[in-house]
Amino acid sequence: xxxAVKQQTTGKHTxxxxxxxxxxxxxxxxxxxxxxxxxxxxxxxxELTKGKPGxxxxxxxxxxxxxxxxxxxxxxxxxxxxxxxxxxxTKTDGLRITIGGPLVPSSxxxxxxxxxxxLSRALSELYGLNLTEEQVNNSAFVGEGGYHGTPSxxxxxxxxFGGLISYIRKxxxxxxxxxxxxxxxxxxxxxxxxxxxxxxxxxxxRKLKExxxxxxxQLVTKYNTVVEEAMIALQDGxxxxxxxxxxxxxxxCVELTISCDELESIVNCCRENGALGAKLSGTGRGGIxxxxxxxxxxxxxxxxxxxKNCKEAKxxxxxxxxxxxxxxx
Ligand code: MEV
Numbered sequence: 001x002x003x004a005v006k007q008q009t010t011g012k013h014t015x016x017x018x019x020x021x022x023x024x025x026x027x028x029x030x031x032x033x034x035x036x037x038x039x040x041x042x043x044x045x046x047e048l049t050k051g052k053p054g055x056x057x058x059x060x061x062x063x064x065x066x067x068x069x070x071x072x073x074x075x076x077x078x079x080x081x082x083x084x085x086x087x088x089x090t091k092t093d094g095l096r097i098t099i100g101g102p103l104v105p106s107s108x109x110x111x112x113x114x115x116x117x118x119l120s121r122a123l124s125e126l127y128g129l130n131l132t133e134e135q136v137n138n139s140a141f142v143g144e145g146g147y148h149g150t151p152s153x154x155x156x157x158x159x160x161f162g163g164l165i166s167y168i169r170k171x172x173x174x175x176x177x178x179x180x181x182x183x184x185x186x187x188x189x190x191x192x193x194x195x196x197x198x199x200x201x202x203x204x205x206r207k208l209k210e211x212x213x214x215x216x217x218q219l220v221t222k223y224n225t226v227v228e229e230a231m232i233a234l235q236d237g238x239x240x241x242x243x244x245x246x247x248x249x250x251x252x253c254v255e256l257t258i259s260c261d262e263l264e265s266i267v268n269c270c271r272e273n274g275a276l277g278a279k280l281s282g283t284g285r286g287g288i289x290x291x292x293x294x295x296x297x298x299x300x301x302x303x304x305x306x307x308k309n310c311k312e313a314k315x316x317x318x319x320x321x322x323x324x325x326x327x328x329x
Pocket of ligand 1: 020023024025026027028108110150151152153154155198202282283
């Protein structure tokens, strides 16, 4: 049972956004994914509503149009799953959940995972639960089930720990490690503004697997080679190879039927304008694409080209994923 309940949280409780570089959907079926936590985050604060039962959500996140409304029912389910998992009862005293932070929620950027990670951390403070990072991650995994029935766990893991992570779900357990890499990854993330249902797209991929197991197995074999090579390229700092492999991965995503016209226009525009590689990222059928470039100058040039030439690029963000510095003595 929760102890030492406070009236409201005082700490800053956050969950990172993420960009999947390799392995969306394949990771649901047991392959390894490579995912980058990004510095933008969702923030959560809580207030006990004494004598007023239930949960009230104040959502101040700067989401793409339509996102918050479209995800509201799933979000309610996700929050309730987290509360149940942490054995928090709101039947007598309720909760006011306020969420915000700089992460712009859109499909693909890990907004749902960052929401339930930030909520789990905030609940830990309010109810004196002293959750470890591992327990925060587990709680968020349960919450992710509300957003889309069968999450792999990659998003909540990136949202909890950040950094560049290798992730695999094995025998019902999350196995992940931080990847040691030597060169900064300059990324452009491009939003279509289309909110996709992860439940639906994951369901369609599962159906494709059931209808054509042989073809699906071939795609998985090809993908496993791509991700294996990508891991080596990242560790060697061979960004040209990383880019080429992102293009390969995108092709496999097309075969999974998770791309769409808007994503195709965006990745083509990125490749025509100096990107080392470009692919859809996350759920697909809308959401976001990610492009890798070689420098900040190249990134500025690509952003300009997208703004000028690609009407499908409704939102454009610049990110860098930086190798962790060695701790100084
Ligand atoms: C969504 O960001 C990533 C998917 O692979 C689903 C999952 O891994 O849970 C589509």
